[in-house]
Amino acid sequence: MSNKKLRRVGVSQELCDRLSRHQIVTCRDFLCLSPLELMKVTGLSYQGVHELLRMVSRACAPQMKTVYGIKTQRSANLLPAFLSTTLSALDEALHGGIACGSLTEITGPPGCGKTQFCMMMSVLATLPPNMGGLEGAVVYIDTESAFSAERLIEIAESRFPRYFNTEEKLLLTSTKVYVYRELTCEKVLQRIESLEEEIISKRVKVVIIDSIASVVRKEFDTQLQGNMKERNKFLAKGASLLKYLAEEFSIPVSCPVV
């Protein structure tokens, strides 16, 4: 929550511009400073800074919700509850597809098709609703350099030959899938932390991380003392950020795991 940009919590554009000149962009950056330091960079009075601190703290404090509140909010949500996989047996097993507003782990042995499945889900997310899609963009975080643009086009053309019968439609889908190659845990975490704004500005409807397990395996040898703790810390932080994004924007977030 503290990764929220200040301009998303009601701080005026002028003040945001002034703060960003001092590398104060997120609520966390802001809340790490003392009132005196904030007075210096904002030019506000002690009272003004305190009011601002209260507003920013309130915006990123965890909100208490009752079960009834969560349930009624979900049922009032008109966004789709699932993104169909278009594979009828799988949709049936999943009660409709990959759940929106939730974090989904895709597991299976190496080479079973997790990456191919994620590329197919990327295509599906860009399709119009009358074809079962979400008509949105996709953020695909590739940690294994396994993503292939050619393969995505191939999947699109072979799965939906009637829809992708023009260059324009292929172009539209391929420009809506944003691929980030992040090869270390630190970079993956930084990318996840910056996603909130991107989800809004690019109208992202699906986030895929392929895969969390591979970067973790590369960096943490669990035989070494202390590594298990660090690994679990990374996984817990990543998972809670992803869960927050999925719930906040009612989008499916998928991570292949071996």
Ligand SMILES: Nc1ncnc2c1ncn2[C@@H]1O[C@H](COP(=O)(O)OP(=O)(O)OP(=O)(O)O)[C@@H](O)[C@H]1O
């Ligand atoms: N470009 C391609 N064209 C046709 N088939 C492919 C292509 N790339 C991969 N495949 C097939 O898809 C299978 C699954 O590959 P994929 O990379 O999706 O597995 P994975 O579950 O992600 O594996 P890993 O756990 O190693 O990441 C491969 O064994 C291969 O047979």
Ligand SMILES: [Mg+2]
């Ligand atoms: Mg893979």
